[in-house]
Amino acid sequence: MEMTGEQLIPVSQNEVWRGLFDPEVLKACITGCESVEKVSDTEYKVALTAVVGPVKARFVGKLILSELNAPHSCSLAFEGSGGAAGFGKGGAQVKLTPEGASTRLAYLAKASVGGKLAQIGSRLIDGVARKMADDFFVKFNKVMAAPAAAPVTGGAAVVQTGAAGTQEAGSLPIWIVAGTIIVMVIIAWLVR
Template identity: 50%
Template sequence: MQMTDSQRIEAPREKVWEALNDADVLKASIPGCEELIKHSDTELEAKVKLKVGPVKATFGGKVTLNDLDPPNGYKIDGEGSGGVAGFARGGATVRLEEDGPNATILHYDVDAKVGGKLAQLGARLIDSTAKRLAGEFFASFAQQVAPSPETETVSSSEQDQANGDASQDASSGEEKKGWLGGLFGGKKKQQADEDKLADVAE
């Protein structure tokens, strides 16, 4: 399986490079990643749960980073096993290209092989799944490195709406309190008047 593509990220190259070496960012970006342990600057261990067609499995594997050239890129070599589901091994070359002062083009070339039940699913299904997972990874990665203005705007609008709802609830509470206060206060005043009339009658 071979795959070549690129992704534009709205962040400086140095920031993208740091994110590519941040285990927390990678874990949040990898679809189905349950665990990602960084043993050193060049060795990581991951546990990923995936579904490829009818096959579901949890893959455990090791990843090694080679040919580090900060902040230009590196090469990834890895292999993982999903038990009876099969195995995957291969590598990828990642290259970062500046696109102005505040944007980066991330280029990647992937060459991988699969075996076991996965290999029986057919190249077309495996390729389409790999492209989908890669798309999900880079979309999530880009969102973490450089959150879109739309997301921030929506968050602000939701916060404003929440504040507005809270103010409305408080206002309603005051109105309710005033209404109830008037109701019970009126009853107390009526009771006091009745007591006075009783005293006069006696």
């Protein structure tokens, strides 16, 4: 299964990159997201609950980041399991391109599923995955358009401070977004 998409985000490329690496922003924007846990600089655990048709399942997954080129692009590999519902794995590429005062976010995700999820109709899964991605970007656009994302983070920046006192954004957000979209696609596929 393959899923591509583009979104125009009404803020600068650096702001989009930072927003995509803010766990609180991501948790607020990803429907059903329960947690995002950093295992290492390039590996994260994500838990979310998804509903596809009559099936509701909790999925736990792992994202592994690579090819980081801040604030321009990144790649990720993922795998996730929904217990009896099935499992999925795949990868994604994400690219940020400045367009005036805005940023175009483009992604390409490829996934495969197994178990009960592999028996679900691809049309239902594709529709659910597309809706989940669309819902994410509607929420993300609203959060990013708000001054300093104050409603989500309470005005506190979620960044690490280096020895010189400069802020360094992590690599979590963009990967989580792409990984979550992929996991949603897999879940939708598995639930069909």
